[in-house]
Structure formats: C-alpha cells, structure tokens
Amino acid sequence: MAKRLTIALAGNANVGKSAIFNQLTGLNQTVGNWPGKTVERAEGTLHFKGYTIRVIDLPGIYSLSTFSLEEIVSRDYIATENPDIIVNVVDASALERNLYFTLQLLELEAPVILDLNQVDFAAKKGIQINTEKLSETLGVPVAQTVATSGIGINELVSTVVAAVSGERKPKSAKLVYGEEIERRVQAIEKLVGTELPQLCSVYPARWIAIKLLERDVDVVGKLKNYESGKEILDYAESLGAELEKIHGEPPSIVLASERYSLASKIAKDATIIVTPPKISLEQKLDAITTHRILGYPILIGVVASIFALIFVGGSFLSSGLDSVFINLSTYIRGALSSLLPSAAVDLVNNGILSGIFAGITVALPYIVPFYIILALLEDSGYLPRAAFLMDNIMHKIGLHGKAFIPIMLGYGCSVPACIGCRIMETQRERFLTAFVVVLIPCAARTVVILGLVGRFIGLYAALALYAFNLVLVFALGRIAFKVLPGEPVGLIMEMPSYKMPSARNVILKTWSRTRDFIYVAFPIIIAGSVVIAALVSFGLLDAIVQAANPLMNGWLGLPAVTAIPLIFGVLRKELALVLLGDVLLSQGMVLRDLTNIQMIVFSLVIMIYIPCIATIAACKREFGWKKAIAITLIDVALALLIGGLAYRILSAF
Amino acid sequence: MQFRNRGNHNRLRHRHSVHAPKGTISLTTLHEGDKGVVACFSGGFGLIRRLVEMGLTPGIEVKILRKCPFRGPVELEVRGVALALGYGVASKVFVKQPKAEANG
Numbered sequence: 171m172a173k174r175l176t177i178a179l180a181g182n183a184n185v186g187k188s189a190i191f192n193q194l195t196g197l198n199q200t201v202g203n204w205p206g207k208t209v210e211r212a213e214g215t216l217h218f219k220g221y222t223i224r225v226i227d228l229p230g231i232y233s234l235s236t237f238s239l240e241e242i243v244s245r246d247y248i249a250t251e252n253p254d255i256i257v258n259v260v261d262a263s264a265l266e267r268n269l270y271f272t273l274q275l276l277e278l279e280a281p282v283i284l285d286l287n288q289v290d291f292a293a294k295k296g297i298q299i300n301t302e303k304l305s306e307t308l309g310v311p312v313a314q315t316v317a318t319s320g321i322g323i324n325e326l327v328s329t330v331v332a333a334v335s336g337e338r339k340p341k342s343a344k345l346v347y348g349e350e351i352e353r354r355v356q357a358i359e360k361l362v363g364t365e366l367p368q369l370c371s372v373y374p375a376r377w378i379a380i381k382l383l384e385r386d387v388d389v390v391g392k393l394k395n396y397e398s399g400k401e402i403l404d405y406a407e408s409l410g411a412e413l414e415k416i417h418g419e420p421p422s423i424v425l426a427s428e429r430y431s432l433a434s435k436i437a438k439d440a441t442i443i444v445t446p447p448k449i450s451l452e453q454k455l456d457a458i459t460t461h462r463i464l465g466y467p468i469l470i471g472v473v474a475s476i477f478a479l480i481f482v483g484g485s486f487l488s489s490g491l492d493s494v495f496i497n498l499s500t501y502i503r504g505a506l507s508s509l510l511p512s513a514a515v516d517l518v519n520n521g522i523l524s525g526i527f528a529g530i531t532v533a534l535p536y537i538v539p540f541y542i543i544l545a546l547l548e549d550s551g552y553l554p555r556a557a558f559l560m561d562n563i564m565h566k567i568g569l570h571g572k573a574f575i576p577i578m579l580g581y582g583c584s585v586p587a588c589i590g591c592r593i594m595e596t597q598r599e600r601f602l603t604a605f606v607v608v609l610i611p612c613a614a615r616t617v618v619i620l621g622l623v624g625r626f627i628g629l630y631a632a633l634a635l636y637a638f639n640l641v642l643v644f645a646l647g648r649i650a651f652k653v654l655p656g657e658p659v660g661l662i663m664e665m666p667s668y669k670m671p672s673a674r675n676v677i678l679k680t681w682s683r684t685r686d687f688i689y690v691a692f693p694i695i696i697a698g699s700v701v702i703a704a705l706v707s708f709g710l711l712d713a714i715v716q717a718a719n720p721l722m723n724g725w726l727g728l729p730a731v732t733a734i735p736l737i738f739g740v741l742r743k744e745l746a747l748v749l750l751g752d753v754l755l756s757q758g759m760v761l762r763d764l765t766n767i768q769m770i771v772f773s774l775v776i777m778i779y780i781p782c783i784a785t786i787a788a789c790k791r792e793f794g795w796k797k798a799i800a801i802t803l804i805d806v807a808l809a810l811l812i813g814g815l816a817y818r819i820l821s822a823f
Numbered sequence: 824m825q826f827r828n829r830g831n832h833n834r835l836r837h838r839h840s841v842h843a844p845k846g847t848i849s850l851t852t853l854h855e856g857d858k859g860v861v862a863c864f865s866g867g868f869g870l871i872r873r874l875v876e877m878g879l880t881p882g883i884e885v886k887i888l889r890k891c892p893f894r895g896p897v898e899l900e901v902r903g904v905a906l907a908l909g910y911g912v913a914s915k916v917f918v919k920q921p922k923a924e925a926n927g
Binding site: 232233235237263264265266267270419420422423426427430431434460462554557558559561562565570571657660661662663664665666667 | 867868869870871872873874875876877878880881882883889890891892893894895896898902903904905906907908909910911912
C-alpha cells in the first residue's frame with residue numbers, strides 16, 4: 171500500500187515556487203480557493219518510490235504576520251494542519267531577504283526543508299552557497315534546484331522522503347536572538363508554558379511568546395479566551411514596553427530588525443562570492459525597459475503588439491470555429507428532431523448547445539492565446555516593470571502601479587482581469603480596480619467597435635471611442651476612489667530579475683487558468699443561453715422589445731429591435747454584432763442603413779452597459795453577490811445615460 | 824541640518840518632501856546611484872511594518888537604482904534585492920547620507 175504524505179510549499183513571491191509546484195505535480199493539480207477566502211489554493215499529487223505525496227502550494231508571502239489574507243491563510247495552515255514537511259523555496263540569489271521568512275517558519279517549529287532555487291541564476295551573479303554550512307546553522311536539510319529546467323527536483327523529493335522516513339530527521343537548531351530580546355522571549359515562554367498548556371499543544375510556547383511581544387493581534391485575541399490570559403498579556407506588554415523604550419521603536423519592528431540581522435549573518439556565513447558580477451544581458455534589458463523615457467514607448471509597443479496578435483489571430487480562429495459549429499448544430503438539430511418535440515429541440519439547440527459553442531468560440535481563440543502571453547510576461551518578469559512605469563498614472567485614480575496589470579488584462583477579457591485584481595493588497599483596492607476593469611473594452615467588445623464603427627465610419631472614430639473610454643475610466647475611477655471609504659495604499663513591490671520563461675511552466679499555467687475559466691464561465695453562459703432560448707420559444711422576446719421601445723427608440727434613438735442583440739450580448743458581447751445584422755435584416759435593413767450616430771450610440775452602449783454574464787460570475791466569486799450586482803447596475807445605468815447623451819449631443823451638430 | 828545646502832537647485836529637490844527629521848533626508852531627495860542609511864519612517868504602523876518586513880530595517884544601507892520623473896516611483900536596492908516604492912511611500916522613508924556624498 172502506498173504511504174501518504176502531505177507537503178506544503180512556502181516562500182516569498184517570485185522565487186519560482188509555482189515552477190517547483192508544476193515540476194512536482196505536472197497535470198495532477200487543481201486550483202481553487204481556500205475555504206471562504208479569495209486566496210488561490212493550488213493542490214496536486216505526486217507518486218514517488220511508493221509514496222503518494224499531496225503537494226499544497228501556499229501563497230507567496232514575505233512574512234507570517236497577519237497583515238494580508240495570504241499571510242493568515244498560510245500561518246493557519248502551517249500551525250494547525252500539520253503538513254509532514256514544509257518545503258521553503260528560497261531564491262538562492264537573494265538569500266538574506268528570503269531567510270527572514272525561513273526564520274519565521276522555524277519560530278513556528280515547523281518541519282522545514284530549505285530548497286535553494288535558481289542556483290544557476292545565483293551562480294551567474296557570482297553567488298555560491300555552502301549548503302552544508304547553511305544546513306548546519308539552520309538545523310534543516312537543504313536541497314538545491316533549478317525549477318525552470320527541472321534540475322534537482324528528484325533530489326528534493328528524495329530529501330523530503332528521507333526526512334519523513336526518519337533517515338534524516340529535521341531538527342531545528344535553536345536560533346537565538348540578541349541578549350535583550352532573547353531574555354524577554356524566554357521569560358514569557360516560561361510563563362506561557364506553565365499557564366497555557368492547552369494553547370501550547372497547538373502552537374509552540376516560544377512562538378506564542380514572540381508573538382505576544384510583537385503584540386500580534388491574532389495571538390493576543392486567542393489569549394483573551396483564557397483565565398490567566400490577562401496576567402500574561404500584561405506581563406508581555408510590560409516587557410514589550412521596555413524594548414520599545416530601549417530602541418525607540420515598537421517591539422514588532424525591533425523583532426523584525428533582529429530577524430533580519432540574524433538572517434544577514436547566516437547568509438553571509440554561508441555565501442561565497444565567486445566572481446565580481448559583470449553587467450549581464452538581463453541587466454541591460456532591465457535598464458532599457460524601465461528607462462524613464464524609453465520605457466514608455468516599449469511598454470506601449472509590447473501591449474499593442476500583444477493585442478494586435480490576439481485580435482487578428484483570435485478573429486481568424488473564431489470565425490473558423492463558428493462555421494464548424496453552425497454545421498454541427500444543423501446536423502444535431504436534424505438528428506434530434508426525429509426524437510423530440512420541436513420546442514424541446516429549440517431549447518437544446520439554441521440553449522445548451524449554442525451556450526457551449528459560444529463558450530468555446532470565446533475561450534479557444536481569445537482566452538488561450540491570451541493566457542499563453544500572460545504567462546510569458548509573468549515568468550519573464552516584465553509585468554512588475556510595467557507596473558513600475560505606470561505607478562504614477564495609476565495614482566491619479568487612487569490606485570498604484572500593480573493595478574495596471576488587471577487593467578491590461580481587461581483589454582483581453584474581463585474574467586481573468588477580475589480575478590487578476592487579487593494582486594492588489596486590500597479589499598478596497600481590489601474592488602476599486604475591478605470596478606474600473608469591467609469598463610475596459612475586452613476583445614469581444616473590440617469586435618463590435620471595430621466591426622461597426624471602425625468598418626463603416628472609419629478607424630479614427632473607433633479610436634475616438636477608445637480614447638473616450640479611457641477618459642471615462644479615469645473619471646469614474648477617480649469618483650469611486652473619492653466615494654469609497656478608506657486610505658489608498660502605496661506601491662511596495664519587489665522587482666524580480668528578468669528570466670527566460672520555461673515552456674513547461676507556461677503551458678501548465680495556461681492549462682490551469684483555462685480550466686478555471688471554463689469552470690467559472692461555462693455553466694453560467696449555458697444557463698443564460700437556456701433562459702434566453704426559453705424566452706424566444708415562449709414568444710416573450712417580442713414583448714420585451716415592445717416594452718424596451720421607449721428606451722431604445724425614444725431615449726437612445728436606435729431601432730427597437732436592437733434590444734435583442736443587447737440582450738444576447740449579455741452572454742457574449744461579440745455575438746451582438748452578428749445578431750444586430752440579423753434583426754435589422756428582419757426589418758428589411760442592413761448594418762449600413764444605420765446612421766453614424768446610431769452606430770456610435772450602439773457601440774457606446776455595448777462598451778459600457780453590462781459586464782457579460784461570465785464577468786458577473788467572476789465578480790460574484792471575488793466580491794460576493796452584492797458588489798457584483800452593484801457593478802452591473804451602475805454600468806447599465808451609465809451606459810443608458812452616456813448613450814442617450816451621446817445621441818442628443820451628436821444629433822445637435 | 825536639512826537646509827545646509829540651501830541653493831536654488833536644492834530647494835527644488837526639497838519641494839515635495841515631507842518634513843524630514845533633523846539630520847535625515849527623504850528617500851525621494853536622493854539621486855540615482857546615491858546611497859543612504861535608513862534612519863526612520865513617518866506614516867502609519869502598517870506601512871512601516873510592511874517596509875521593515877521587506878528588509879528596510881533601520882540602519883540598513885540602500886542604493887537608489889532608478890527614479891521615475893514627475894514624482895514617479897523609486898527603485899532601490901536593499902539586501903541584494905530590487906524594491907520598487909511609490910513616490911508617496913518613498914517620501915516617508917528617511918535616510919542619513921554620508922557627508923561627502925551629500926555635498927557632491
């Protein structure tokens with residue numbers, strides 16, 4: 171029988187943790203959320219020498235305090251779920267900074283294995299690490315890997331298995347802090363150990379003592395449930411106040427500095443600087459792409475070429491798929507009509523099938539290439555540079571540079587863009603970014619804008635719409651920033667070095683994200699299609715068109731039937747253009763018969779009116795129903811307002 | 824002490840900086856390539872804690888790698904890692920500068 175093990179990967183962001191995860195688990199992985207939290211949880215399995223190993227990828231964090239959801243999730247997992255081993259992935263080229271996190275894992279007395287990743291890159295920078303020395307100082311096994319090319323992965327798993335099977339038991343060497351801190355920690359530890367045996371069975375007494383000294387909100391809260399808690403808290407507080415008096419800084423800052431000075435010492439002792447680093451290609455690339463002037467045209471070029479590529483390639487693939495599906499659908503209709511009554515055939519064909527087809531014709535041609543390019547940008551390290559360059563501009567709408575990343579994603583598809591808002595630090599920032607992101611014209615909206623305004627009026631008019639959209643996004647972003655309570659957060663971001671992305675990692679990332687997209691978007695696209703097919707077959711659509719007439723014709727100046735493409739556009743916005751042609755044809759008109767003003771108004775409404783149903787689903791997942799509905803209603807109201815105003819203003823000329 | 828170089832050039836440099844404690848200057852007043860030793864911070868506890876956890880502990884030497892124009896972000900090197908700070912954040916970090924370089 172296979173022996174079962176659970177290991178968790180923990181470490182800073184940008185250390186190649188997900189690359190290690192992908193190397194370990196390959197396609198045997200699932201990505202979801204931690205229960206009740208919008209923090210990504212990746213899990214996979216691996217079989218190795220008779221062991222079935224469950225691998226959990228913890229979020230990339232810099233500390234185990236409780237300032238972000240990611241930190242809380244990681245800390246709770248490590249302390250309470252007791253994984254057999256925690257593989258602490260560290261960047262070998264930035265040992266000192268990474269050891270800060272390692273020291274906190276060791277404070278939790280977790281069974282740690284240190285994995286020095288990117289040793290090839292460190293070597294290039296002239297850094298070599300004496301692993302034996304490091305292992306001895308920290309008291310944990312140390313492995314070395316190059317995750318992107320899979321070097322050392324087998325040895326890493328062997329080290330894990332050896333540690334668990336007792337061949338080499340990880341035993342933490344006692345890491346001692348400076349005299350004045352150490353004395354106080356030990357005093358509290360002693361008191362906690364005797365007074366709170368219950369809590370000490372879950373958390374190490376020394377860790378509780380350190381956290382009490384740091385005034386950690388979470389741990390202080392835990393102590394309040396105990397009878398003797400008050401006394402201990404007072405004692406810890408008095409010792410903390412002493413430390414604060416000596417150093418002139420709060421104890422948590424003193425302890426963080428202390429950890430860093432220990433990390434610095436350990437790193438220096440274990441590091442051998444081989445050759446003085448010479449300027450590498452990566453550094454030259456870095457200098458050019460973040461140049462104060464040159465950086466911007468490069469950024470614009472990169473973004474523009476990405477979208478040109480996705481758009482041209484996507485529309486080509488999409489139209490090919492469409493014709494395949496039309497044939498398929500006719501065939502299925504024929505096959506079904508001998509079995510089912512015609513109403514049921516319509517429901518299956520126009521509802522379920524066209525829902526599935528709609529999903530595929532969006533996902534395959536647009537989403538997959540988009541995810542591939544996104545993974546390339548992420549793994550190469552360009553995204554943080556783009557965020558750096560855009561920080562200034564993003565501040566104008568109360569956000570910071572990182573918000574540029576979901577906004578850029580928004581030009582591809584709103585669904586990943588909404589999920590991408592997670593890179594923002596606070597819930598407020600995330601919601602603000604999402605509010606802005608859904609207004610960005612995605613690839614599907616671009617199809618309508620270019621296919622209608624671009625084709626019949628001219629490219630300049632289409633570009634003017636985009637420019638207007640940017641102005642609108644900035645204006646609304648600014649208003650939302652003023653209206654939503656809370657303080658803006660500034661940019662604090664690590665700038666990773668440029669790296670060559672690995673094909674395996676890019677493919678696996680694309681696959682897991684595409685699958686995620688399918689889970690979020692497909693059920694709701696299909697359900698929506700069924701509802702609309704039912705409306706059509708019960709003849710309710712005409713009633714809706716009649717009811718919408720005053721709004722469509724009176725307020726927006728559009729033919730009443732254009733309500734139909736707008737309704738269907740909720741499912742899939744690029745479909746609106748095809749449908750617009752169809753419904754106009756039923757009135758004996760063609761697209762060209764629309765006036766320029768009507769085309770512009772229609773495009774404006776499509777651009778703003780509602781995030782498509784898949785986006786609403788993504789918003790709901792990230793922010794809950796209330797906020798998802800709020801975003802939807804605001805956008806509908808806004809679209810009608812702007813559409814009506816545009817009609818009146820443009821007609822005046 | 825922060826006014827010791829009260830030239831026209833320097834007044835411009837100091838225009839946007841938060842009032843710096845005696846003997847220190849804000850990170851944003853440093854130039855590309857300049858070095859400084861972190862002295863203290865202004866701002867909320869949460870912000871300070873995040874900065875310290877990213878390695879900006881009092882007493883550590885930092886080097887400005889890059890500054891974006893128009894009150895843009897600052898990229899600096901600390902503990903062998905490149906860190907980007909928004910202008911607002913950087914203006915709340917105060918450093919001491921070795922004298923020879925400060926006058927240069």
